[in-house]
Each structure stands twice: as C-alpha cells, then as structure tokens.
Amino acid sequence: MEITVTVNGRTRTRDVEPRLLLVHLLRDELRLTGTHWGCDTSNCGACAVWLDGVPVKSCTVLAVMADGHEIRTVEGLEGPHGLDQIQISFVQCHGLQCGFCTPGMLMTARWLLDRVPDPTDEQIREAISGQTCRCTGYENIVRAIRHAAAAERDAAERGAR
Ligand code: FES
Ligand code: FES
Numbered sequence: 001m002e003i004t005v006t007v008n009g010r011t012r013t014r015d016v017e018p019r020l021l022l023v024h025l026l027r028d029e030l031r032l033t034g035t036h037w038g039c040d041t042s043n044c045g046a047c048a049v050w051l052d053g054v055p056v057k058s059c060t061v062l063a064v065m066a067d068g069h070e071i072r073t074v075e076g077l078e079g080p081h082g083l084d085q086i087q088i089s090f091v092q093c094h095g096l097q098c099g100f101c102t103p104g105m106l107m108t109a110r111w112l113l114d115r116v117p118d119p120t121d122e123q124i125r126e127a128i129s130g131q132t133c134r135c136t137g138y139e140n141i142v143r144a145i146r147h148a149a150a151a152e153r154d155a156a157e158r159g160a161r
Helices: 022-029 085-092 102-115 121-127 139-160
Strands: 002-007 010-015 048-051 054-057 070-072
Touching (some): 048 102, 102 139, 121 139
Antiparallel strands (some): 048 070
C-alpha cells in the first residue's frame, strides 16, 4: 500500500506492507533510528513518538494507520536555535545513562511540559509511567524534567519583562 506521512515537517511517501509497524517504517524505511525498538510486548516505551501531537508507542501502530497523519520523532525536537530545553536538561541533570529509553522519555516529557508548564513530581511520574528505564533509575529523569520546566518558566518570565 502506498502511504504518505509527514515526519518532522517533511512529507514522505512509501510503498509498505499492511503489517509494517510504524516503528519499523521510521527506523528501517526512513532511517530515523533515534526512535528505539526495545521490546515485543508494548511495555518499554522506547518507541514513543507523537502522532498528531499525542505520544503513542510506535510499535502499537501500523504504518498504514499513520497514512495522512503527522509524526514527530526525537530527531524533530531540535529547533533552529539548537537542542530543545528538555534535551539540555537531560544532559545537565544526568537523566540518562545508556540512553536507550531516552528518546521515548524526551518525547513524553516534551508533551507534558507543553501542556503542564509546572508539573508536580506526581504528574511527571504519571506521564512517564509508560516508559521503562533499565539503568539510570527515575530520580534523575524526574529531576531533568523539573529542571526543564523551571528553565522554560524562567525564559518565559524574562521574555515577558
Ligand atoms: S518497543 Fe517497547 S513499547 Fe514499543
Ligand atoms: S538510560 Fe539506560 S535504559 Fe534508561
């Protein structure tokens, strides 16, 4: 089947098998390997991307279901002025170790902060509850998301002055 998806603002058309998963379209067909494939059970969340602005596990979505829709992957986080604040905060707060879970964490955290600029720890933990980190532990990840939220609030206040 021929499908057309918009990924990180770029329109891509591919002829795909109906059974192809979105995670494999992204990684194997479009070579966007920032999205990770970490399990066969829809548990790990390393494959999280945005579909029409909402985080989804891309291993649970068929590529054909994304036909005509917008996808944002971790490669689309960086903007014209450099890394997104959430990426900067993960680095500054050591929110990663091996980095395998990080793409999913970043996409979910970005989604949360776009909606809740000053989240509680509970809201952060709930937002990332679909992601599994097997090595860092969650303390620094939560700290990184809090750090990004504070930095963005500071920047917004400075801009408002
Ligand atoms: S690859 Fe593990 S939830 Fe998608
Ligand atoms: S940083 Fe290694 S799994 Fe999360």
